[in-house]
Amino acid sequence: MTTAGxxxxxxxxxxxxxxxxxxxxxxxxxxxxxxxxxAAAICSYVLGQSDLLRVGLLLAVLPLVCAGVLYxxxxxxxxxxxxxxxxxxxxxxxxxxxxxxxxxxLPTGLLMLQDRVPYVxxxxxxxxxxxxxxxxxxxxxxxxxxxxxGRYPLGPLQLRLTDPFGMCELTRSFSTYDTLTVIPRxxxxxxxxxxxxxxxxxxxxxxxLALAGEDDVIPRGYRxxxxxxxxxxxxxxxxxxxMVRREEQxxxxxxxxxxxxxxxxxxxxxxxxxxxxxxxxxxxxxVHMLERGYSVRLLTxxxxxxxxxxxxxxxxxxxxxxxxxxxxxxxLAVIDHSDGAGLSRAYDVLRGGNEGLLVAFLGDxxxxxxxxxxxxxQRSPGAVAFVLxxxxxxxxxxxxxxxxxxxxxxxxxxxxxxxTALRVPRGAAMDELWRQADRERRGVPAASGGEGP
Numbered sequence: 366m367t368t369a370g371x372x373x374x375x376x377x378x379x380x381x382x383x384x385x386x387x388x389x390x391x392x393x394x395x396x397x398x399x400x401x402x403x404a405a406a407i408c409s410y411v412l413g414q415s416d417l418l419r420v421g422l423l424l425a426v427l428p429l430v431c432a433g434v435l436y437x438x439x440x441x442x443x444x445x446x447x448x449x450x451x452x453x454x455x456x457x458x459x460x461x462x463x464x465x466x467x468x469x470x471l472p473t474g475l476l477m478l479q480d481r482v483p484y485v486x487x488x489x490x491x492x493x494x495x496x497x498x499x500x501x502x503x504x505x506x507x508x509x510x511x512x513x514x515g516r517y518p519l520g521p522l523q524l525r526l527t528d529p530f531g532m533c534e535l536t537r538s539f540s541t542y543d544t545l546t547v548i549p550r551x552x553x554x555x556x557x558x559x560x561x562x563x564x565x566x567x568x569x570x571x572x573x574l575a576l577a578g579e580d581d582v583i584p585r586g587y588r589x590x591x592x593x594x595x596x597x598x599x600x601x602x603x604x605x606x607x608m609v610r611r612e613e614q615x616x617x618x619x620x621x622x623x624x625x626x627x628x629x630x631x632x633x634x635x636x637x638x639x640x641x642x643x644x645x646x647x648x649x650x651x652v653h654m655l656e657r658g659y660s661v662r663l664l665t666x667x668x669x670x671x672x673x674x675x676x677x678x679x680x681x682x683x684x685x686x687x688x689x690x691x692x693x694x695x696x697l698a699v700i701d702h703s704d705g706a707g708l709s710r711a712y713d714v715l716r717g718g719n720e721g722l723l724v725a726f727l728g729d730x731x732x733x734x735x736x737x738x739x740x741x742x743q744r745s746p747g748a749v750a751f752v753l754x755x756x757x758x759x760x761x762x763x764x765x766x767x768x769x770x771x772x773x774x775x776x777x778x779x780x781x782x783x784x785t786a787l788r789v790p791r792g793a794a795m796d797e798l799w800r801q802a803d804r805e806r807r808g809v810p811a812a813s814g815g816e817g818p
Contacts, residue, residue, distance in 0.1 A: 386436070386535070387432040387433065387435065387436035387533065387535065388432055390432065390435070390533045390534050390535045390536075391428055391432060391532065391533050392527075392531055392532060392533060392534055394428075394530075394531050394532055395428035395431065395432070395531075395532035395533050396428070398424050398425070398427055398428045398532065399424070399425050399428050399429070401421075401424045401425075402420075402421045402422065402423070402424030402425025402426070402427075403421065403425055404421070405417055405418070405420050405421025405424060406418055406421035406422065406425065407421075408421075409421060427530070427532065428532040428533065431528040431530055431532035431533045432528075432532065432533040434528065435526055435527070435528050435533050435535055436535070438474070438526065440467075440469065440473050440476075440524075440526065440537075441467070441468050441469035442465055442466065442467055442468065442469075442473065442476075442497075442524065443465070443466045443468050444463065444464065444465050444466075444522045444524075444539050445463070445464045445466075446461060446462070446463055446464075446480075446519065446520065446522065446543050447461070447462040447464075448460075448461055448462075448519070448543055448545055449461075449462065451543075451544075451545065451546065452546045452548055452691065452694065452695070452698075453545070453546070453547055453548070454547070454548055454549070454550050454551060455511060455512055455513065455514045455547050455548070455549060455550050455636065455645075456510070456511075456512050456550060456636075457510070458508045458509065458510045459508070459509050459510070459545060460506050460507070460508050460509075461480070461490075461506060461507055461508070461509060461519060461545075462504065462505075462506045463478065463480065463492075463504065463505050463506065463507075463522065464502060464503070464504045465478065465494065465497065465502060465503045465504075466501075466502045467497040467498065467499060467500060467501050467502070468500070469499060470499050470500075471499060472496050472497060472498050472499055472501075473494075473496060473497045474496060474526070474527075474528075474529070475493065475494070475495065475496070475526075475527055475529075476493070476494040476497065476524055476525070476526065477491065477492070477493055477494070477524070477525035477526075477527065477534075478491070478492040478493075478494055478505065478522070478523075478524060478525075479491045479492075479522075479523045479524075479525060480507070480519065480520060480522050480523070481518075481519070481520055481521060481522075481523065481542075482509060482517070482519055483517045483518070485511050485513055485515075485517065486509040486510065486511050486517055486519075486545070487508075487509055487510060490507040492505045509545065511547045512636045513547065513636060514547045514548060514549050514641075514644070514697070514698045514699075515546075515547055515698060515699060516544050516545070516546050516547075516698060516699055517544065517545045517546075517547065518542050518543070518544055518545075519542055519543045519544070519545055520539070520541065520542025520543060521538050521539045521540060521541060521542050522538070522539040523536055523537070523538045523539070524536070524537045524538075524539075546694075546695060546698050547698060548648065548694040548695070548697060548698045549641070549644045549645040549647075549648040549694070549697050549698070550645045550648070550649075551645070551648050551649050551652050552645070552646075552649045552794070552795045552796055553649075553653075553796065554649055554650070554653040554795065554796055554799045555796060555799060555800055555803075556657065557799065557800060557802075557803035558803065584597045584600040584608040584609060584610060585608065585609060586606060586607070586608060586609075587606070587607035587608065587609050588609075591609050592609075595609040595610045596608070596609055596610075597609060597610050618658070618659050618660065618721055618722075619659065619660050619661075619662075619721025619722070620650075620654040620659040620660070620661045620662075620721050620722040620723075620724065621661075621662055621664050621715070621721065621722070621723050621724070621745070622647050622650050622651050622654075622661065622662070622663050622664065622724050622725075622726075623664045623665075623666075623711055623723060623724070623725040623726070623727075623741075624643060624644065624647045624663065624664070624665050624666075624697075624700070624725075624726050625643065625665075625666050625708070625725070625726060625727045625728050626640075626665050626666055626667070626700060626701070626702055626703045626705075627666055627702065627703055627705050627706065627707075627728060628702035628703065628704065629706060629728075629729070630727070630728025630729045630730070630755075631643075631702070631728045631729070631753070631755055632755040632758065632759045633755070633758055633759050637791075638758065639728065639753040639755055639758040639789075639791075640702065640728070640753075642753065642758075642789065642793075643726040643727075643728070643751075643753055644697055644700060644726075645795070646726050646751060646789075646795050646798075647663065647697065647724075647726050648693075648694060648697050649795050650724050650799075651663060651690065651693050651694075652690055652694075654722075654724075655689060655690050659721070659722075660721075661689065661693075663693045663696060663697070664711055664714060664715075665700070665703070665711065666703060666705050666707070666708050666710065666711050667703050667705055667710055667711075668710030668711055668713060668714050670714060671692060671693050671696045672688075672689050672692040672693060707733065707734055707737065708734050708737045708738065708741075709737060711741075712737050712740060712741055715741055715744045715745065716744070721745065721746070721747075722745070722746070722747045722748075722749075723741065723742075723745040723747065723748040723749070724748075724749045724750075724751075725738070725741075725748070725749070725750045725751070726751050726753070727750055727751065727752045727753065728752075728753055728755065729753075729754065729755050729772075730752065730772075730775045731775075732774075732775070732778070735775045735778040735779060736778070738750070738779055738782065738784065739778060739779065739781075739782030739783075739784075740782075742779075742782045742783045742784055743782075743783075747785075747806075748783065748784045748785065749784070749785045749786075749787075749802050749806075750779055750784045750785070750786040750787070751787055751789050751798060751802075752772065752775065752776060752779075752786060752787065752788050752789060753789045754772045754788055754789070754790075756772070757788075757790050757791055758791045772788065776788060785802050785805050785806050787801060787802055787805070
């Protein structure tokens with residue numbers, strides 16, 4: 366948000382410009398009056414008409430006087446901007462609230478307010494503010510919308526001052542700006558059970574032993590209803606009160622979402638391209654798994670993991686799901702194609718044996734990358750792959766002769782390696798593919814019209 370101090374300082378600096386700034390602000394009307402006055406003065410000299418000279422001087426002096434008065438004006442105003450919300454899905458609208466405060470003891474004249482926005486967000490908003498009394502304020506708002514994800518600067522805010530006759534306009538700018546983050550579209554997903562979840566899981570929690578021997582026991586005080594078989598007699602003797610073992614403690618299940626960003630793996634561009642579908646699908650899975658209580662991380666083919674920088678890269682149990690989701694959504698908002706040719710860096714990150722569920726969004730694959738994915742599967746108890754075949758995204762449906770041998774062979778290799786692999790055609794719904802992955806995992810035949818191999 367623009368601070369009052371920053372806005373006020375910038376406005377004052379604009380008022381200290383030279384006389385050239387004031388003359389450069391003459392409008393078409395002001396320049397016309399000035400030209401007409403000079404022409405009338407020349408004609409009066411040639412024709413010897415003194416009355417015409419008076420008219421010429423009046424016409425020439427009026428815009429100069431307006432420019433001088435406007436130049437000497439000392440408006441002290443503070444501007445602020447508020448985004449609601451500051452993070453919005455692609456295709457949705459956000460509202461920008463502008464507030465102007467007159468912090469001087471004098472009322473202002475007519476003010477024209479203009480905010481700079483990127484072209485992709487829509488036309489540049491302009492507002493006309495009537496006289497603002499001393500200590501008064503004015504609030505206006507406008508809407509912005511983008512079908513393309515990204516981070517877009519809003520501002521700086523500009524004030525255009527004009528005189529009552531419209532002879533001169535001066536622009537004074539504030540110094541700060543805000544950023545609107547347009548994140549990928551997120552589609553709600555059904556709560557299905559995929560491979561890699563713990564038995565009796567239910568809500569993103571599994572049970573694990575907290576002790577490896579007598580010396581590793583972390584006892585606690587006895588509570589009414591505790592099983593007497595869990596009494597730890599050594600600790601009871603030490604503390605002088607009945608103590609029981611903590612044999613189990615909750616542990617968050619894990620999920621890794623792998624996003625293939627290789628530029629050579631996708632064709633086409635724009636909001637309806639295969640790559641944008643993959644980014645949106647990854648965002649949907651990330652939000653869904655966080656809502657179910659998973660400890661989630663986003664992994665790309667370059668080996669970068671979000672949100673964690675060190676260790677295993679997962680969002681820790683103490684980290685709020687909203688914070689983790691926001692960090693990953695901000696990453697997906699600006700993610701772009703990589704220059705990599707393979708998935709080996711992502712494979713190197715998956716070097717542990719407790720990676721949890723692996724959900725991958727993949728572009729075109731060759732035989733070598735399919736083999737790398739097969740080795741990834743060995744390091745995860747469950748894996749689901751959504752493969753986007755570029756041929757089905759850049760061609761019209763009638764131009765695609767049928768299942769392509771190359772992509773079909775890659776899907777077969779993934780399935781033989783243990784993946785639940787699905788081909789993603791153009792216009793597919795993420796929720797339906799998510800349900801289909803669950804059906805294939807459980808061995809339930811796909812409904813008619815479902816996706817082929």
